[in-house]
Every structure is written in structure tokens, then in C-alpha cells.
Amino acid sequence: MADDQPYSWTGRFIDLGPEDQRAVATLVKEGGAIPDSIEQILPRLGRSHRVELLREAGTNRIVGVGVLKAPSANYRSNKFAEAGVDIDGYEDAPELGYVAVANDMEGQGLAERLVRAVVDPLTEGCFATTDNPRMHGKLSRAGFLRQGQHWQGARGKLSLWTRPPPTNR
Numbered sequence: 001m002a003d004d005q006p007y008s009w010t011g012r013f014i015d016l017g018p019e020d021q022r023a024v025a026t027l028v029k030e031g032g033a034i035p036d037s038i039e040q041i042l043p044r045l046g047r048s049h050r051v052e053l054l055r056e057a058g059t060n061r062i063v064g065v066g067v068l069k070a071p072s073a074n075y076r077s078n079k080f081a082e083a084g085v086d087i088d089g090y091e092d093a094p095e096l097g098y099v100a101v102a103n104d105m106e107g108q109g110l111a112e113r114l115v116r117a118v119v120d121p122l123t124e125g126c127f128a129t130t131d132n133p134r135m136h137g138k139l140s141r142a143g144f145l146r147q148g149q150h151w152q153g154a155r156g157k158l159s160l161w162t163r164p165p166p167t168n169r
Helices: 018-030 038-046 073-083 110-119 133-141
Strands: 007-011 050-055 062-069 095-101 126-130 145-152 157-163
Touching (some): 018 038, 018 062, 018 095, 062 110, 073 126, 073 157, 110 133, 133 157
Parallel strands (some): 095 126
Antiparallel strands (some): 007 050, 062 095, 145 157
16 A cells, blocks of 8 residues: 555544544544534444544544444344344344545545445444445445335435345355
């Protein structure tokens, strides 16, 4: 990878300093991943399993984020029910989410890089929901399959995507 390419950081959100935590929450908000305020996003990120960051070489500015979320059982079952899909095999599955890239860094394949960095190490199945049509191809190339029907979300039509455990792929 070229020296000027963003470099990766993997870890827990709570291991980041307060400035970096706020930068991540701001990127998630500005990227449109969720419409909540930064103050509402911070605790949600704090409950995540793992965070993947991309930092700009030279400045250390956070330019991309992808998160492996730890959704509640109720949230998870509601998403599968909304899609009209049986949850079998995904009862405890983590969720890929909050994939966002800084506006000035779009078009460089960073979102797809983040998706792969979050899900490729997994030994279990996972799922994602999105109302962003541009994410469909990224999810598909990372081994996700669209499941069931679309449903109306707060901003648009949502779809459910699942990625089976590695032994089933």
C-alpha cells in the first residue's frame, strides 16, 4: 500500500481518547450512517464490539470508520421480522454498521475496505441493515446476501443483509 494511503487502526471504541471518540461520532453523523446527535451516537459506539478506523497518513485524521455492533436481542429480532426472514442461525449475530468515510476521501474504495476489515476476521455469521443503495454492492462483494423484503425506515427503504459463518461460505 502506498505511503500516502490511509492506515488502519482496530480496537475498542473505549480505548480511544475523548478527541478521537468525538471525531468518530462526528464522522458517523456527517456520513449519514445514523441521524442522531453526536451525544446520542457516543454511547452507542461505546457498546460496540470493535471499531475499524482509517487514518490519513501524515495528519492522523480519522477519515473512515466501520463498526461491529453488539445489538440487543430485541433489535436483532425486530430487523429480521421487518424483513420477513427467519432469524435461525443469527440469534446472537453481531451487526456491521456505521460505515462512514469523510466526504473528501470518497471514491477511493475506503468504505469497501472498512467493510472487509470489520467482517473478514469473524468466525460467526453477521448481518447488516442499510437504506443506502451504494452499500449494496460493497456488502455483496464482502459475502453478504440480501434477505427478505424491504421495509420503511426513518430515511428510506431498509434492507437486511446476512453473511454466513466462514464454514458456510
